[in-house]
Amino acid sequence: MANPTNKTSEDSNNAATSSTPSAMSVIAPAVGWLVPGAGHLVQRRYGRGVLLMASIVSMYMIGIGMQGHVYSPNGGDLLDILSFLGDACAGGLYIVSRALDWNPGLITKATADYGSKFIVVAGLLNFISAADAYHIAIGKKQ
Amino acid sequence: MTQISHFGAAVLFALFASVVFGITQKQTTRDMVRYGLYCFALFVGGVIVAGWAMWLLRH
Numbered sequence: 140m141a142n143p144t145n146k147t148s149e150d151s152n153n154a155a156t157s158s159t160p161s162a163m164s165v166i167a168p169a170v171g172w173l174v175p176g177a178g179h180l181v182q183r184r185y186g187r188g189v190l191l192m193a194s195i196v197s198m199y200m201i202g203i204g205m206q207g208h209v210y211s212p213n214g215g216d217l218l219d220i221l222s223f224l225g226d227a228c229a230g231g232l233y234i235v236s237r238a239l240d241w242n243p244g245l246i247t248k249a250t251a252d253y254g255s256k257f258i259v260v261a262g263l264l265n266f267i268s269a270a271d272a273y274h275i276a277i278g279k280k281q
Numbered sequence: 282m283t284q285i286s287h288f289g290a291a292v293l294f295a296l297f298a299s300v301v302f303g304i305t306q307k308q309t310t311r312d313m314v315r316y317g318l319y320c321f322a323l324f325v326g327g328v329i330v331a332g333w334a335m336w337l338l339r340h
Contacts, residue, residue, distance in 0.1 A: 187304050194297040201293060204283030253290045254283075260294070264301040271305040281308060 171269035178272025199261035207254025225259035295324030
């Protein structure tokens with residue numbers, strides 16, 4: 140006959156185990172934020188990781204190539220603040236582009252505005268990618 | 282400096298965004314491909330429709 144006391148104890152142990160985040164649930168999104176697609180690569184989702192990396196890095200670099208603006212931290216216009224947050228979501232790409240000062244000095248093309256949007260959206264896509272890596276790490280997605 | 286037309290930029294945007302949406306929003310490979318294609322069609326279709334709408338407004 141099952142002991143109800145033991146069952147309760149077992150259930151509480153399972154709950155504690157499932158609520159404890161695994162190391163991968165922290166590492167995957169962090170690595171995924173720093174290097175686009177790497178959150179999937181460290182979890183052996185090679186195909187998805189390579190596709191995500193190629194898409195996000197290409198989008199970011201095309202934005203840079205179009206003389207897009209890389210926003211720095213600012214407290215001015217609301218759109219500038221949001222654009223900075225979007226840029227920062229690109230993680231390592233943003234850090235490298237700021238460190239190497241890839242901002243154009245003088246914008247000479249109308250498509251430079253598109254470039255700025257490419258950079259912001261690449262950052263936002265990277266955020267989605269890192270969130271997806273987290274969902275894989277916690278078992279919510281295969 | 283990268284020289285891309287407006288339409289070319291929109292198609293590239295659609296391509297990259299669709300790849301990420303397809304991979305992150307669906308569970309199986311088949312669903313990912315289908316959703317990615319669906320998003321790409323909506324992005325490019327939206328660009329064409331918006332382009333014609335602006336042309337009609339202008340004329």
